[in-house]
Amino acid sequence: xxxxxxxxxxxxxxxxxxxxxxxxxxxxxxxxxxxxxxxxxxxxxxxxxxxxxxxxxxxxxxxxxxxxxxxxxxxxxxxxxxxxxxxxxxxxxxxxxxxxx
Amino acid sequence: xxxxxxxxxxxxxxxxxxxxxxxxxxxxxxxxxxxxxxxxxxxxxxxxxxxxxxxxxxxxxxxxxxxxxxxxxxxxxxxxxxxxxxxxxxxxxxxxxxxxxxxxxxxxxxxxxxxxxxxxxxxxxxxxxxxxxxxxxxxxxxxxxxxxxxxxxxxxxxxxxxxxxxxxxxxxxxx
Numbered sequence: 643x644x645x646x647x648x649x650x651x652x653x654x655x656x657x658x659x660x661x662x663x664x665x666x667x668x669x670x671x672x673x674x675x676x677x678x679x680x681x682x683x684x685x686x687x688x689x690x691x692x693x694x695x696x697x698x699x700x701x702x703x704x705x706x707x708x709x710x711x712x713x714x715x716x717x718x719x720x721x722x723x724x725x726x727x728x729x730x731x732x733x734x735x736x737x738x739x740x741x742x743x
Numbered sequence: 744x745x746x747x748x749x750x751x752x753x754x755x756x757x758x759x760x761x762x763x764x765x766x767x768x769x770x771x772x773x774x775x776x777x778x779x780x781x782x783x784x785x786x787x788x789x790x791x792x793x794x795x796x797x798x799x800x801x802x803x804x805x806x807x808x809x810x811x812x813x814x815x816x817x818x819x820x821x822x823x824x825x826x827x828x829x830x831x832x833x834x835x836x837x838x839x840x841x842x843x844x845x846x847x848x849x850x851x852x853x854x855x856x857x858x859x860x861x862x863x864x865x866x867x868x869x870x871x872x873x874x875x876x877x878x879x880x881x882x883x884x885x886x887x888x889x890x891x892x893x894x895x896x897x898x899x900x901x902x903x904x905x906x907x908x909x910x911x912x913x914x915x916x917x918x
Contacts, residue, residue, distance in 0.1 A: 655849055661762070672822070687788055694792045
């Protein structure tokens with residue numbers, strides 16, 4: 643069976659759904675952050691597949707910018723997690739539900 | 744079955760299997776290792792789709808820099824022991840059901856999507872000379888703006904991560 647663009651569509655959809663499941667299932671803030679990276683990569687894969695399908699380089703530049711934004715996001719997000727660990731000595735997100743009181 | 748299909752199915756199975764490993768393994772260090780494996784599988788997909796530059800950047804930036812940062816933070820906090828409390832069974836089941844429902848809904852919505860065979864001939868779109876020309880002509884302004892984004896992210900990370908000075912009297916009641 644030759645590979646078509648639909649195959650890539652379903653593969654990246656599956657990776658994205660796994661990322662969402664991980665975000666909802668886990669309590670460790672770092673694992674949740676890693677699942678967000680997984681979702682970003684699923685989208686990148688789909689953009690490259692469409693770039694191949696339409697023989698257009700613009701989508702690959704967009705993937706490049708997504709990687710730039712992800713790197714900046716990781717730097718700030720990990721600083722927030724380290725700060726949270728310093729305050730409450732845990733990375734369990736359930737501790738943060740005291741914000742609602 | 745040609746070589747392209749074999750590589751596609753092999754890399755897809757590797758990506759999905761290690762993505763499941765990320766969310767199912769109990770030890771955070773194992774999760775990071777599985778995520779690096781997923782990134783290598785995705786880089787393999789980029790290579791067979793003739794996006795060589797992105798494949799190399801993906802390995803250098805994601806597997807090389809970002810995941811090492813994650814590993815540093817995990818080692819710093821000494822989280823590699825199995826201490827994470829689990830969510831209740833019901834909440835985990837709800838997470839799986841909502842993720843699976845999203846998957847099914849989009850899957851059904853996309854069954855009528857336009858499908859084209861992937862051209863297995865090699866092209867030079869993904870080579871660095873071609874991408875550089877596009878990046879520095881058509882996308883020159885976003886490229887410059889992203890440097891401002893990086894600068895603000897760097898300053899933000901330093902400001903957030905800085906140790907605050909706490910007076911000794913307040914320190915006692917916090918700890």
